[in-house]
Amino acid sequence: MKEGSGEEQNVAPSVYSHVSRPGSHRYKNAKKGLPFNVMLVGESGLGRTTFLNTLCERVVVDAAGKQVSSEQAHIAEPMQFKHYTVEMEEDGMKIILNVIDTPGFGDGIDNENCFMQIQEYIEVQFDEVLAEENRIKRNTKFKDSRVHALLYFITPTGHSLREIDVELMRRLGSRTNIIPVIGRSDSLTPRELVLFKQRIMNDIAQHSIPIFSFPDAEEGDEGDEENVEENAELRAMLPFAVVGCEEVINEDGRPVRVRSYPWGVVQVDNDAHSDFDRLRYVLLNSHIGDLRDRTHNEIYERYRTEKLSGTVPAQAMALAGDEPSVLEAMGMQHTVAA
Numbered sequence: 001m002k003e004g005s006g007e008e009q010n011v012a013p014s015v016y017s018h019v020s021r022p023g024s025h026r027y028k029n030a031k032k033g034l035p036f037n038v039m040l041v042g043e044s045g046l047g048r049t050t051f052l053n054t055l056c057e058r059v060v061v062d063a064a065g066k067q068v069s070s071e072q073a074h075i076a077e078p079m080q081f082k083h084y085t086v087e088m089e090e091d092g093m094k095i096i097l098n099v100i101d102t103p104g105f106g107d108g109i110d111n112e113n114c115f116m117q118i119q120e121y122i123e124v125q126f127d128e129v130l131a132e133e134n135r136i137k138r139n140t141k142f143k144d145s146r147v148h149a150l151l152y153f154i155t156p157t158g159h160s161l162r163e164i165d166v167e168l169m170r171r172l173g174s175r176t177n178i179i180p181v182i183g184r185s186d187s188l189t190p191r192e193l194v195l196f197k198q199r200i201m202n203d204i205a206q207h208s209i210p211i212f213s214f215p216d217a218e219e220g221d222e223g224d225e226e227n228v229e230e231n232a233e234l235r236a237m238l239p240f241a242v243v244g245c246e247e248v249i250n251e252d253g254r255p256v257r258v259r260s261y262p263w264g265v266v267q268v269d270n271d272a273h274s275d276f277d278r279l280r281y282v283l284l285n286s287h288i289g290d291l292r293d294r295t296h297n298e299i300y301e302r303y304r305t306e307k308l309s310g311t312v313p314a315q316a317m318a319l320a321g322d323e324p325s326v327l328e329a330m331g332m333q334h335t336v337a338a
């Protein structure tokens with residue numbers, strides 16, 4: 001892992017055996033690497049850091065190194081935006097994965113500030129693209145940092161969504177592709193998990209929360225039928241129940257990522273144990289194109305129209321176009337790992 005460096009890194013394919021799946025909608029832009037920006041939001045301790053390391057198949061953030069002392073544990077730190085860039089290879093395609101983590105989210109009593117900061121962060125990225133589009137002379141080094149997917153980590157209570165979950169997803173669903181996930185899902189039994197997923201989806205419908213719900217491909221799209229089937233299957237899985245890797249064991253000479261318990265192991269990449277591998281595939285393979293396209297064609301377009309017609313409060317235009325100052329203003333830290 002290299003602090004703040006953008007230099008070319010060697011990218012190695014995964015060593016873990018992932019389920020092979022049909023319907024890969026690959027981008028052809030494999031040479032330069034396809035940028036993909038994912039934000040992780042959820043309360044402390046839900047496994048965001050472990051998820052990040054599991055997704056990237058390396059230690060991007062040392063979870064042990066960020067532990068706070070017991071004397072300081074009760075002090076709620078303000079939310080931060082932490083940036084990590086990891087180069088990955090998926091099915092022969094190079095991906096520049098930019099992850100924005102938000103430690104401190106939901107730790108206070110009043111979370112209004114967190115909601116506002118995340119919304120502002122997302123909108124600032126749109127404003128930067130808008131400012132770039134309006135430039136007479138384009139900046140050839142411009143980096144599009146619009147958030148393509150926001151993974152929202154839900155606490156595995158087994159009950160239903162809490163107010164903070166409803167509020168965050170309701171507010172931001174029109175600004176980014178929200179994919180709800182149940183963090184530390186091995187805390188629930190399979191039966192509890194099924195019921196919890198149903199309750200969450202009922203709440204999402206009842207509150208009309210606009211999550212990314214794997215819409216069917218439009219008529220005339222390539223591989224239409226396959227997409228319809230795949231998306232129906234993915235819709236039925238929502239929210240994804242994820243488990244983060246704690247250790248790698250050797251099983252019949254191959255590495256297997258697990259969490260170990262006295263009663264046995266939960267295999268992270270096994271579909272019968274967790275939805276992690278399916279979500280990984282959605283993000284890095286089958287839906288990377290859809291998530292990027294929807295961000296540009298629908299979400300950004302809507303924002304742009306609102307902004308230019310004056311229905312979005314002018315907040316970040318002043319910041320747009322001046323990348324370092326925007327990043328500083330948002331209190332972001334940037335790490336590059338390979």
Ligand SMILES: Nc1nc2c(ncn2[C@@H]2O[C@H](COP(=O)(O)OP(=O)(O)OP(=O)(O)O)[C@@H](O)[C@H]2O)c(=O)[nH]1
Pocket residue numbers: 043044045046047048049050051063066103104183184185186187242243244245246259
């Ligand atoms: N049972 C279980 N525990 C997990 C899982 N993922 C992470 N943990 C554990 O949960 C604790 C918190 O994990 P982190 O990944 O640091 O969680 P975080 O959301 O980044 O937490 P903050 O940094 O405090 O915001 C650690 O002890 C992890 O080992 C999981 O899938 N299942």
